[in-house]
Amino acid sequence: EFYLSWSQSGCMWAYPEKTSVGGGANGETQQAVIQIGTYSKSTNILGIHSYNLTLSAILIESSIALIVALAVSRIIAQGLGFAVAALSLYLCEAAAAIGLESFSFAISAAALANLAVALVFAIVFIGLTYLWNWLNRKYTIRLQIFNWDDKNSWESAGYYFSNAKICGGDQEEPFTLPKMIKPDETVLPPGFDPVEVMDSVCYYAVIVWENDNTFMEGCSMAMGIRKNPGEGFMWAFDCPRFSDNRQAADNGLTDPADYRSHCRWNLHPLGFEIRSTSSGIPVSFSVDALSGASDGLYSVNIQINQSFR
Numbered sequence: 001e002f003y004l005s006w007s008q009s010g011c012m013w014a015y016p017e018k019t020s021v022g023g024g025a026n027g028e029t030q031q032a033v034i035q036i037g038t039y040s041k042s043t044n045i046l047g048i049h050s051y052n053l054t055l056s057a058i059l060i061e062s063s064i065a066l067i068v069a070l071a072v073s074r075i076i077a078q079g080l081g082f083a084v085a086a087l088s089l090y091l092c093e094a095a096a097a098i099g100l101e102s103f104s105f106a107i108s109a110a111a112l113a114n115l116a117v118a119l120v121f122a123i124v125f126i127g128l129t130y131l132w133n134w135l136n137r138k139y140t141i142r143l144q145i146f147n148w149d150d151k152n153s154w155e156s157a158g159y160y161f162s163n164a165k166i167c168g169g170d171q172e173e174p175f176t177l178p179k180m181i182k183p184d185e186t187v188l189p190p191g192f193d194p195v196e197v198m199d200s201v202c203y204y205a206v207i208v209w210e211n212d213n214t215f216m217e218g219c220s221m222a223m224g225i226r227k228n229p230g231e232g233f234m235w236a237f238d239c240p241r242f243s244d245n246r247q248a249a250d251n252g253l254t255d256p257a258d259y260r261s262h263c264r265w266n267l268h269p270l271g272f273e274i275r276s277t278s279s280g281i282p283v284s285f286s287v288d289a290l291s292g293a294s295d296g297l298y299s300v301n302i303q304i305n306q307s308f309r
Contacts, residue, residue, distance in 0.1 A: 003069040010040040014069035029054055034068045042133060053091075063098065070094035139211045139218055139239050140167075140297045145225065146204040147177035149281060149305040156205075157224030157232055160256035164219035167208040177203045177304075216241055222260035224253045225302070231277035234259045235285065237300060244290040245269060245298060249283070251276045273308050282307035 002015035017033040032053045053068070071090035141164070147154050155176040181201040211219035218239040226232025232253045238246040248263035251274055266272050266285075273284040284303045 001065065003065050005069075005073075009042060010038070012036075012038045014065045014072065016065050019064070032064045034064065036068070036072060063100070066098060067091055067094040067100075070097065135216050136214045137211075137218075137241065138214050138296050140295070141209045141219065141221070141237060141239060141300065142297065143207045143209075143237075143300045143302065144204055145177065145207075145302045145304070146202055146306070147304045148180050148202055149227075150180040150182055152227045152281075153178045154225055154227050154232070154304055157226040157253055158256045160222040160260050161209070162220040162260065163212050163217050164209040164221050165212045167210055175205050177205055179203075180305075211239070220260060222256040222263070224256055224259075225304075226253055227277055227281070233274060233276040233283060234263070235302060236260045236263045237287075238265070239298065245287060247272075247285055247287060247300070249274050249285050271308060276304075281305055284308050 002013050004011055004013040006012075013036070015035045015037065017035045019033070020031045022029055022031065034051050034053060036051070051068075053064075068091070071087060071094045074090050074094075075087065145154075153176055156174050180203070209219060209221055211217060218241040220236070220238040220240075222234065222236035224232055224234050230253075233249060233251050234254060234256070236248045236256075236259060240246075246265040247269035248265050249272075250259075250263065269287060269290060271284070271286040273282055275281065276283050282305060284301075284306050286301045288299045
């Protein structure tokens with residue numbers, strides 16, 4: 001038996017490698033070699049340390065492992081300010097916590113020194129790895145724009161990026177979304193046999209950004225989208241490092257950089273809509289999460305001529 005604490009990013013365990021029984025001044029004693037191991041998935045580093053403990057009474061191996069795990073966890077929880085000399089006290093308290101109140105432990109000075117080095121390694125390795133991963137965070141923003149307008153094509157009308165880059169290239173390519181094609185207007189590629197098309201064809205664009213500098217920085221972007229000719233709307237998205245994502249959209253076209261600086265962030269960024277152009281075309285906006293997304297990936301949808309209501 002052994003005791004294990006784990007998450008998706010790693011684990012730590014306490015395990016009795018071997019035990020032996022011998023005589024002592026007050027009767028039988030027990031020598032236990034305890035292994036403490038750590039594994040980090042992100043770095044693929046596994047560390048194993050073994051300690052020889054002398055116990056004044058006979059314990060089953062699973063109890064020894066539990067006592068050591070409880071004691072070591074208290075030291076690690078204190079961070080680099082821990083006092084390794086307190087380990088004996090923590091061991092006794094851990095034994096008492098599981099109902100073994102009359103046991104004492106003897107640890108040699110050399111073992112304490114080795115333990116101190118190993119615990120410093122564990123605290124620094126675990127703590128700094130976590131801190132580094134927390135400070136360096138990659139964000140990916142995937143924007144999908146759907147054109148459900150069967151009367152008008154729409155096109156991009158300028159970009160603004162802040163600590164963001166388009167994945168797969170550095171060009172701010174313009175794009176056009178043709179109008180939605182109704183079933184009876186569908187055009188098939190050359191060589192296709194005649195088929196009955198039951199669904200409309202909706203054109204959409206996908207743009208994927210990542211934050212350029214990952215150290216303590218998120219990213220933001222803004223762009224204009226216009227109906228041919230002239231009229232359109234603005235959209236902005238902010239993915240800050242230490243707060244929730246924000247989204248904004250307004251009817252009318254302006255400079256994307258200026259819009260990002262002065263936009264009014266929507267109070268319901270998970271899902272809202274506006275009316276755009278003189279025709280009052282509904283445009284809906286949504287994002288799948290405001291924070292905590294798996295792998296830092298956030299998906300934003302803009303649906304032209306679609307309403308939440």
